[in-house]
Amino acid sequence: MKPARFAYARPNSWSDALKLVAAGARPGAGTQSLGPLLNLRLAQPDTIADLRHLPGYAGLAIAGDVIRIGAGTTHAAIEDGAVPGRVGEIMANVARGIAYRPVRNRGTIGGSLAHADPAADWVAVLPALGATAVALGPTGERRISAAHFVTGIFETALAADELLRFIEVPVLPAGAHWGHWKFCRKIGEFSKATACVLALPGQPPRAVLAALDGPPLVIEDASALMRDAAAEARRIADRLPDLAPWRRAIAEAALRRAVERMRA
Amino acid sequence: MSKIAISLAVNGEPRQLLAEPREQLVDLLRRDLMLTGTHVGCEQGVCGACTVEIDGAPARSCIAHAGSCDGASVRTIEGFDGDAVMAALREAFTREHALQCGYCTPGMLIAARDIVRRLPDAGEARVREELAGNLCRCTGYRGIVRAVLSVLASSKWAATAE
Numbered sequence: 001m002k003p004a005r006f007a008y009a010r011p012n013s014w015s016d017a018l019k020l021v022a023a024g025a026r027p028g029a030g031t032q033s034l035g036p037l038l039n040l041r042l043a044q045p046d047t048i049a050d051l052r053h054l055p056g057y058a059g060l061a062i063a064g065d066v067i068r069i070g071a072g073t074t075h076a077a078i079e080d081g082a083v084p085g086r087v088g089e090i091m092a093n094v095a096r097g098i099a100y101r102p103v104r105n106r107g108t109i110g111g112s113l114a115h116a117d118p119a120a121d122w123v124a125v126l127p128a129l130g131a132t133a134v135a136l137g138p139t140g141e142r143r144i145s146a147a148h149f150v151t152g153i154f155e156t157a158l159a160a161d162e163l164l165r166f167i168e169v170p171v172l173p174a175g176a177h178w179g180h181w182k183f184c185r186k187i188g189e190f191s192k193a194t195a196c197v198l199a200l201p202g203q204p205p206r207a208v209l210a211a212l213d214g215p216p217l218v219i220e221d222a223s224a225l226m227r228d229a230a231a232e233a234r235r236i237a238d239r240l241p242d243l244a245p246w247r248r249a250i251a252e253a254a255l256r257r258a259v260e261r262m263r264a
Numbered sequence: 265m266s267k268i269a270i271s272l273a274v275n276g277e278p279r280q281l282l283a284e285p286r287e288q289l290v291d292l293l294r295r296d297l298m299l300t301g302t303h304v305g306c307e308q309g310v311c312g313a314c315t316v317e318i319d320g321a322p323a324r325s326c327i328a329h330a331g332s333c334d335g336a337s338v339r340t341i342e343g344f345d346g347d348a349v350m351a352a353l354r355e356a357f358t359r360e361h362a363l364q365c366g367y368c369t370p371g372m373l374i375a376a377r378d379i380v381r382r383l384p385d386a387g388e389a390r391v392r393e394e395l396a397g398n399l400c401r402c403t404g405y406r407g408i409v410r411a412v413l414s415v416l417a418s419s420k421w422a423a424t425a426e
Contacts, residue, residue, distance in 0.1 A: 008268055008285035008331035028332065035327025036308035038286070048285070050332055076321070100397025101378065102315050102322040187396035188310075 003038035007047040014163075017049055018138055022161040025049040029057075029072055029111030032103045033120075051163070058108070065171045068134075071110020071164045079104060086172040087129060094125050094180060100188045114164040116150045119190040123150050124210030125180065126167065127218045128196035133157075134166035141165065147218040155215075176200050179262025182211070183250045192247065195254035197222060197262050209255055212240060212247075229259040270334045274299070275343030283330035290314045290325035292333075293340060301341040301370045305399070312398030315371035316340050322378045341370035349377050352418065356411035364402040372398050376412045386416060 009025060011017035021027055026045035028034055029052060037043035051057055057072030060082055067083055079095035081088060098104055098112075098121050113122045113133065126133075126146035133149045135142045135158055144157050146167075151157055158164060182194040191211040199205040207222035217240070219225070225232040237252035267282040274297060281296050288307075293299045293316070305313030307326045314326040317339040325338075344350035353376050356362070363369045372395070379386055379394045386394065391412050392405070400408060 002288075002291075003286040003329075005284065005286050008329070010331060010334070028329075031329060031332060032309060032324070032327060035288070035324075035329065038329070039288070039307045039327065048329070048331070052332065099309070100312065101394060102312070102324050102375065102397060103309055105321040106318070106323050106328065187393055 004041055004044040006038075006045050008050065009047055010050045010053055012053065014054055014136060014165075017051060017054055017163060018136065018161060020047065020049040021163055022138070023047075027051055027111075027114070027163055029108040029114075030074065030106035031111075032099065032107035033112065033115045033117060062171075066168050067171060069109060069167045069169065071114070071166060072108045073110070075099075075104035075107050075109065075112075076101065078109065083169070086174050086176050087169050090129070090172070090176075090178045090180075091125070091169070094121055097121065097182070097187075103188075109167055110164045113146075113149065113167065114156060114158060116152075116154050116156045117190070118150070118153055118213055118215070119192070119194070119211040121182070121191070121194070122167075124182075124191075124194040124208050124216055125196055126169070127216055128180075128198050128206055128208040129172075130170050130198070130206065132168040133164055134168060135159070135162040136165035137162040143168075147216075147220075150215045152215055153213060172198075173201060177205075177262050179258040179260070179264075181254050181257040181261055183254055193250040193254040195251075195258035197225070197258045199226070199262065207255065207258070209236065209240075209251055212243065212251065225255065225259060229256050233259075268331060268334075270330050272333060272335075273337040275339055285329060285331050287330045288326050289316070289318070289328040289330065289333045289338065292330060293325060293338070299340045299342050303367055303370060305367070305371075310397075310399070311368070312371040312375060313368055315374045315398065317374060322374050341373060344373075344377075347377075349380050349415070352415045353377060353380070353411065356414045357408070360407045360411040360414065362403060362407040362411040368398055368400045372400065372408060376408075376415075379412060380415055384416065388413060391416070 025047040028048040059070045061068045075095045075098045131146040133144045177199040179197045182191040194210045197207045204221040207219040210216035233252045233255035237248045270281045272279045303313040305311035309324045309327045316325045375398050
């Protein structure tokens, strides 16, 4: 099986890239998610606009208490420590669990988030970290909370004429407590349930439950989960709509185990 | 649909190709350049049979479409003659019965070389984690893991990276 025919465009400037996307081109970054969909003909774009050569697409800048990560930064770069500090340590561990190293060498954090597969790692982790997606459109940048970025299966808050330009993550104190657990029967396969919890000194803990066939469930105040993880995880999982019983059971286990990991 | 011009450096040789945008790197390697050591397996990035090096890092050639490779430097399993780590891995794979049919072997070797160079202190658990992206359907991995561990144990290769 080969992909359906498409045209290839390699914009050299962000304004050219935005024009291509506004005209209907499918943005391509590392194409580690899009590539399989092309080969299976589940995606049949007319044109792919290759973003990989745009200036500043990959890379990192620190401004005060925010780290601005170029959307084209690869998972492998993050795994290898591109992001500094406590948040970088958390992200490096997450990155190491994404697919396989040869995939991480090309796949990008922005491409993965914008692709918005509900089972993708950054879709779960970035809302938990309190990240912000920075979209670039014809009139400039627009900031979207990661908690509201993915709106459905392969659906995001990006407008048809916008591109994901940066991911901003907050610098976290060394005392930030983090727990993350995902259910995979084999290393590197798509998660069947992912949960994350982040507790910062002086703030209510935040939890995210994802890989739910829809947008991630973001719990801005997960204090109840911290008090009684077993009971609250069951209560949250019971209220999830339209999930098969086994999915509900592992969603519950994911939340419980993320809390256990945080305390380990 | 018109073809696009693709410039590659493949195993050190400059190559000028014409490709349909929908073709993947593995198609160009196997059909146009007759480098058939790179195998086509799942075509969705999971099995690892098509793993090559693109710009010095292992990558799946089945999900790297032609345009995205224009200007890239590619190294296939045919391009490792004279590489000390690869030579040691080939010996170890033979010694430890790390292959039967050989279908996964080119991708396994490229992944294994990356492990040896990037993670010189890896133990068995880490080697198995790192090899999760290369499927073998006949030897059952024990020999493969043994082979990689024996090369890791024989020297500290990171210091000799070319």
